[in-house]
Each structure stands twice: as structure tokens, then as C-alpha cells.
Amino acid sequence: MKHETFAEALRGTAAPTREVDLLVVGAGFAGMLAAIEARRRGIDDVLIIEKGDDFGGCWRENTYPGVACDIPSHLYSFRRNPSCDWSRTYSPGAEIFAYAQRIAREEGLYERTLFGKTMTSADWDAGSRRWKVRTAEGDLFVARALASATGPLHQVKLPEIPGLDSFAGTAFHSAEWRHDVDLSGKRVVVIGTGASAIQFVPEIAKVAGKVAVIQRSAPYVVPRHDRTIPDWLRWAYRNLPGLRALRRTVHYYLDVELKKGIFTGAGHLRKAATKQALGNIDRSIKDPVLRAKLVPDYEIGCKRVLISDDWYQALARSNIAVETAGVAEVRADRVVLRDGTEIPADVIVFGTGFHVNEALMALPVRGRDGRSLRDAWTAIDGSIGAYFGGTVPGFPNFFLVHGPRTGSGWISALLMIESSVEHFTRVLTEAWGRGIDAIEPRLDAYNELTAELDARVEGMVWNRGGCASWYLDASGRNRLTWPGSHTDFDRRHRAAGLEGYEFA
Known part of the structure; x- marks a missing residue:
């Protein structure tokens, strides 16, 4: 089968089947980071599909009055693509959406994205060792690797109220x-x-x-202490990179580690x-x-x-x-x-939030032997879970970006996503460089990590604080949050290599 170029694929006039090395589903920050990091590591044949009409994810979708970030602006940007133009300590949603658009332009992502495409199924084909992904619009994509970056905040939760x-x-x-x-x-x-x-x-x-x-x-509500960032300070951030880095470092240790x-x-x-x-x-x-x-x-x-x-x-x-x-x-x-x-x-x-655990369970992804994510997780222990980089046993070359174990009660989601995508792109390119077509976490490695993190999170306030939060699934397990700091999360993801994976 002829391998299409991006230009052919984006024109949509070539063969109905489009082949890529990495297909990313979702054009929010998670999908953007996955595509950017993959290209930095030499995977240039990347395509993003997105059900909406632009980048930004939840910042494109959420436009309610007063929408804004609840993380300091200088931490809510990509490490390698910082913004110096935030107008406030906590950025309004429109500015974050504009930031996503700017980064997408600078990184060439618009040319690698198809909008208005809703994934309806993704199936692993063992014979070709490829993912076959279909959309509601009739597309068929064939990919060596698949990254699901639909995020945890896209399936609205509405209470069942009589009448x-x-x-x-x-x-x-x-x-x-x-x-x-x-x-x-x-x-x-x-x-x-x-x-x-x-x-x-x-x-x-x-x-x-x-x-x-x-x-x-x-x-619990604490003061935000939101302030306008004056023009002179924004000028200083643009022209004095050391000052910008210092501001981010201060926020990191005060708002993340402390x-x-x-x-x-x-x-x-x-x-x-x-x-x-x-x-x-x-x-x-x-x-x-x-x-x-x-x-x-x-x-x-x-x-x-x-x-x-x-x-x-x-x-x-x-x-x-x-x-x-x-x-x-x-x-x-x-x-x-x-x-x-x-x-x-x-x-x-x-204002009732989102289905988070269930949205992950319901992803229309089938791995080895046609087993769905729901069936795979049910067979293991009944709850969602992931190895480093959002990988799941039985799902070769599949990555849940911003999936299980990447949440927290206080850390910028972008920090967690960056560490996760750096891991999965690193192990994937290392495997491909060694002639290994596909990788997936070994079940024993997955179970060992799951048991360790379950034990650590059990004594934390998310599980023992006396509330019914969306962190917990129906069985009372918390598989959404990482039981430690971002430094711990990043260190563990950097240290983990191919030793926890099996190869095809």
C-alpha cells in the first residue's frame, strides 16, 4: 500500500486509507504535546485528528462567563514554548485558547491536523501490526502507533433528576x-x-x-490573589529570559512542590x-x-x-x-x-463536572484479540490503570495521554502531560530504532506499579479525607491521581525504560 504524504492526506483526494507512523486523537494540550514531542524525537509522520474545529480542547469548548485558569499562568504553558504575554496572574480562558492556537501555528500542527473527525473505533491488527482507526465521517487511518489524547474533561456529567x-x-x-x-x-x-x-x-x-x-x-476556597501583569513586566519577560525562568521556578516550588x-x-x-x-x-x-x-x-x-x-x-x-x-x-x-x-x-x-473514569472505560479502542479497554481493565482488577506513559497491557503501541495516574489536586496538568509524553515517545523511538515493531507493558510490571501506587495513595487525603470525590471510581479506588509530587512523577518516568515492556 502506498504511504501517503501529509499533503496528499490533508487534501483528501488520494486513497481512502491514510497511513501514518503516529496518529494522535485530540487536539487539546495533551494531543499537541504528544505531536510536538514525537516530532522532536524524529517521528515526523504524525497526524492529529480532532472532532472540533480548532486546537485548545477544553479551552476551546469552555466559554462560560469568568472562565479562567486556576493554575498560575507561568506554569500553565509548555516548558519549551513559554508565553510572556499573559495579562493576569491567572489567565482568562480566551488567552489560553489563543496560546494554544499560537503554539499550533509555530509548531506546524495545523498542517498536520484534520478537524471535524470523530473517532468511532480503533482496532489493533496483529497481522500488520498496525492500528486501524475509523471515524464517523468515513475515514480509515492506519497507524504504527496510536495516542489517545481526548482528555478527562470532555464527557459532561448531568445528574438524573426526576421531571x-x-x-x-x-x-x-x-x-x-x-x-x-x-x-x-x-x-x-x-x-x-x-x-x-x-x-x-x-x-x-x-x-x-x-x-x-x-x-x-x-x-474549600482560598484567595486567588489575581493581579494584572503590567506591560513593563511583560516586556521584561519577553526580553530577559532569565527573569521568565526565575518566575516559573518560583511558582514551581511554591505552587507545586511546597x-x-x-x-x-x-x-x-x-x-x-x-x-x-x-x-x-x-x-x-x-x-x-x-x-x-x-x-x-x-x-x-x-x-x-x-x-x-x-x-x-x-x-x-x-x-x-x-x-x-x-x-x-x-x-x-x-x-x-x-x-x-x-x-x-x-x-x-x-456545574456538575464530567465523567472521568467512565470516559476512559468507554474509549472505543480494542487491542489484542479484539479486547476493549473496559474488558481488559475488568479482567485485571475492575478499575482503570496504566503503566508509565499511559500504556496498558494488551494494547501495543497505544498511549493514553493524560490518562490514569496523571492527575493531582494541585499540579498543573501540563507538567504531568509533558513528563508522560516524553516517556512514551522516548521508549517508542528507542524500540523502533532497535527494529522492534511494537511494545506494550508487561502485565507483571503493570501490576507491580499499580500495587505500589495503590498502597501509596491509600493513605492520602484523596482516599481518607471523608469526601465523595470524582477521583474515586465505583469501587472506591483512586486511579486518577499520582500519589506524590511532580518531581517524583517526572523522575520515575525518566528512569523507566524498555525493561518494563514486552516486544513484538
Whole structure:
């Protein structure tokens, strides 16, 4: 079969089957980093397919009012492609989206990406030792290696509420914001108090008539201390690389390495963080009844610690009410709580997060013997998992970028993704350089690493903090977070070589 060039493939006028060395599914930051790092290591025959119409992933999709990064801007950029133009300490979503577009242009990714392509299946063909990937649009791609970079935050989670279909108003998830809906003077019910709600509620409260916030459990919220970065300082970052590197290093040790004590131990740092968060409530909320509703009933760090300079101030507004009874049902023009309270509503906004564990389980990928990821994980122990670089036994040359064990409660996702893709591109190119067509982790190596990390995470606050967080799957296992610092994660990924893999 003739191997098409990129130009032929992108024109779409050649053969219906397109062959590449590495196919990347998803054009968010994970997919971008996978493609960039692969090309740096000599895999130039890389193609990205993306269901949307541009790069950016969740920053392209999430456009709700107030959307912004909750990681310091100078840590939320690629190590080799830093930005000197962030306008604030915590960048607005539009700036992050623009950054993704700029890096894609500079790295030549637009020429290597097909947009409007939704993967429907990926099957390993043992005979040809290739992945055969099909899309809803009728494409067939044949790839030596496959990187799934669809990310953990793309399948919205909507609660099953009796009567929701009967609601006569407008209801939508915050990740699918309806900009055509004018909230001015409207009665809005917000369900959820997570990382998105904490950003959009203060914004919609400025225009809505009434806002009822339905809170399942109170989050810990610490001040954001967001500031405008002045022009002179941005000039200095552009023209003094040492200063830019120093800023990133300072943020790294203060916001990444130092904060690990909140999650990994029960010492002074966790106590100090708890005191800061509770003090934030006391300073901001004068009403004792409201203040009591906002005090979390679990340990700090069990769920993601949120940052905001205006969350509590917004909840103290006269047009906002915080309800904790939970939703019993929805009627045509109101939301009914479990305690019988009826809240008239014109609009319902769900800030209820995403299906993370299930989104990974449901990926339409089949490895050896036609076994799906769900079947493979079920056969091992029933939970998601991965070896270094997001590799899974039984799935040759397959990599879950930003998959299991790459999350944390405080670390920039980009740091974890960079370390992961550096590992998988390194071992892949080393194997190919030695004439090895395919690699996959040995089951014993996978099980050994899984047991070690399970034991480490078991005593951490994510598992023992007394909350029901999305880190845990239905069996109570936490396979999403890495039980340590980024330094530990990076060191382990750099040290791991082909000794943990078997070859084809």
C-alpha cells in the first residue's frame, strides 16, 4: 500500500486509507504535546485528528462567563514554548485558547491536523501490526502507533433528576454554555459548586434577578490573589529570559512542590491551609446561617481546593441563596428540593463536572484479540490503570495521554502531560530504532506499579479525607491521581525504560 504524504492526506483526494507512523486523537494540550514531542524525537509522520474545529480542547469548548485558569499562568504553558504575554496572574480562558492556537501555528500542527473527525473505533491488527482507526465521517487511518489524547474533561456529567424533561425553561451544562440565553433579570438555579461554578456564579449574579446555588458539599476556597501583569513586566519577560525562568521556578516550588504536604501528610502545612480557607469564610461571610452552610465537613484536599477572590462575596449578595437540601425533582417552572422548598426557575445551569473514569472505560479502542479497554481493565482488577506513559497491557503501541495516574489536586496538568509524553515517545523511538515493531507493558510490571501506587495513595487525603470525590471510581479506588509530587512523577518516568515492556 502506498504511504501517503501529509499533503496528499490533508487534501483528501488520494486513497481512502491514510497511513501514518503516529496518529494522535485530540487536539487539546495533551494531543499537541504528544505531536510536538514525537516530532522532536524524529517521528515526523504524525497526524492529529480532532472532532472540533480548532486546537485548545477544553479551552476551546469552555466559554462560560469568568472562565479562567486556576493554575498560575507561568506554569500553565509548555516548558519549551513559554508565553510572556499573559495579562493576569491567572489567565482568562480566551488567552489560553489563543496560546494554544499560537503554539499550533509555530509548531506546524495545523498542517498536520484534520478537524471535524470523530473517532468511532480503533482496532489493533496483529497481522500488520498496525492500528486501524475509523471515524464517523468515513475515514480509515492506519497507524504504527496510536495516542489517545481526548482528555478527562470532555464527557459532561448531568445528574438524573426526576421531571427534568418537563422543565419549560432552558437548562444546560456550564461546559456547553448557551450564549444565546440572556440571563438578565432571570431566575437562575445553579446545581453544583465545583471549579466551574466558582467562576461563573459571581459573573451571572451581576445580571440575574435571582440565583439559587444548590450545594451538595461545600468546597474549600482560598484567595486567588489575581493581579494584572503590567506591560513593563511583560516586556521584561519577553526580553530577559532569565527573569521568565526565575518566575516559573518560583511558582514551581511554591505552587507545586511546597503544596504537596497538604495532600501527602497531616502536618503543619495542611493545618495552615485549613486555617486559611476557614478564615476566608469568616472574613467574607457575616451571616452566621450562611457561614455554617459553607464550612466543609471533610479534610482539606480531599476534593480539589478552589481559588477565588469573589466567590464568598458573591454568595453574600442579596440576590443569591445557597441551598443544601439537594434536588428532589424538577417541574415546569421550578426546582423542588428534598426538604420541600420550591424554587421558581427560568434557567437551570449544571456545574456538575464530567465523567472521568467512565470516559476512559468507554474509549472505543480494542487491542489484542479484539479486547476493549473496559474488558481488559475488568479482567485485571475492575478499575482503570496504566503503566508509565499511559500504556496498558494488551494494547501495543497505544498511549493514553493524560490518562490514569496523571492527575493531582494541585499540579498543573501540563507538567504531568509533558513528563508522560516524553516517556512514551522516548521508549517508542528507542524500540523502533532497535527494529522492534511494537511494545506494550508487561502485565507483571503493570501490576507491580499499580500495587505500589495503590498502597501509596491509600493513605492520602484523596482516599481518607471523608469526601465523595470524582477521583474515586465505583469501587472506591483512586486511579486518577499520582500519589506524590511532580518531581517524583517526572523522575520515575525518566528512569523507566524498555525493561518494563514486552516486544513484538
